[in-house]
Amino acid sequence: MALTLEQVGVAFGGFRALTEVSLAIEPGQVTGLIGPNGAGKTTCVNTLTGFQRPGTGRVVLEGRDLSRLPAHGFRRAGVARTFQAGRLFGGLDVLDNLACTGVGLGLRRAAAEQAAAEVLHWMGLEALESRPAAGLPYTDERRVAIARALIGNPRYLLLDEPAAGMSEKEAADLADLIRRIATEKGTGCLLIEHNVGLVLSLCAHVVVLDGGRVIEQGDRAAILASAAVREAYFGADQQEAA
Numbered sequence: 001m002a003l004t005l006e007q008v009g010v011a012f013g014g015f016r017a018l019t020e021v022s023l024a025i026e027p028g029q030v031t032g033l034i035g036p037n038g039a040g041k042t043t044c045v046n047t048l049t050g051f052q053r054p055g056t057g058r059v060v061l062e063g064r065d066l067s068r069l070p071a072h073g074f075r076r077a078g079v080a081r082t083f084q085a086g087r088l089f090g091g092l093d094v095l096d097n098l099a100c101t102g103v104g105l106g107l108r109r110a111a112a113e114q115a116a117a118e119v120l121h122w123m124g125l126e127a128l129e130s131r132p133a134a135g136l137p138y139t140d141e142r143r144v145a146i147a148r149a150l151i152g153n154p155r156y157l158l159l160d161e162p163a164a165g166m167s168e169k170e171a172a173d174l175a176d177l178i179r180r181i182a183t184e185k186g187t188g189c190l191l192i193e194h195n196v197g198l199v200l201s202l203c204a205h206v207v208v209l210d211g212g213r214v215i216e217q218g219d220r221a222a223i224l225a226s227a228a229v230r231e232a233y234f235g236a237d238q239q240e241a242a
């Protein structure tokens with residue numbers, strides 16, 4: 001039972017962004033996805049959520065091949081995501097931003113508002129309900145984007161750099177929230193982050209990409225001990241000098 005990429009390749013014109021990438025996101029766990037700039041992390045998330053079709057290989061949700069589904073089909077099947085930018089509807093208040101997603105998932109208006117209120121309550125964000133999304137402080141906007149992704153209780157949640165631009169304290173609070181999503185809701189989370197410390201502190205399993213390929217995966221100890229990971233981040237020369 002997992003959301004998986006199986007031997008996935010993605011090319012943009014002649015450029016291979018992903019080559020034979022296989023990885024699994026397990027329910028109830030936070031899996032980390034790290035790698036230098038341009039490694040292919042966002043392309044992985046796009047492929048895992050139907051925003052990008054794999055050229056080769058498959059995206060499989062608990063035994064079901066989703067590779068040909070459009071993005072809204074992934075969402076309805078229980079795979080939600082956040083984006084690097086919040087992408088909220090600025091003209092709507094926070095409750096309506098969440099309720100829109102509920103309606104898109106097939107709920108009636110009242111049920112969608114109820115689901116939205118429940119998620120905001122679960123996250124301790126009730127006070128934001130009637131605030132216009134456009135005026136939200138940056139970290140609140142990012143938290144509301146996560147709340148919106150939780151509408152409909154997705155089985156899997158993919159978070160693309162959710163801590164970008166946050167202070168250490170805000171990032172620690174965010175880590176607590178992600179931990180709660182995995183443990184209390186049983187959601188399988190994939191966390192993409194440039195903040196490698198945050199990923200290593202939060203994730204039982206970490207996948208490292210470089211040049212569109214998986215160069216390492218394992219627990220914190222395996223990642224810290226990996227020569228391939230050091231080389232990807234610091235380069236072979238500096239590694240020898242160290």
Ligand SMILES: Nc1ncnc2c1ncn2[C@@H]1O[C@H](COP(=O)(O)OP(=O)(O)OP(=O)(O)O)[C@@H](O)[C@H]1O
Nearest residue numbers: 012015016017035036037038039040041042043044
């Ligand atoms: N639509 C596209 N057309 C052409 N090239 C693309 C497209 N999307 C991504 N790429 C290229 O594919 C490679 C992987 O990009 P991707 O955004 O997945 O990397 P990333 O690891 O998320 O990077 P970053 O950490 O900088 O966000 C990069 O070289 C990027 O320029």
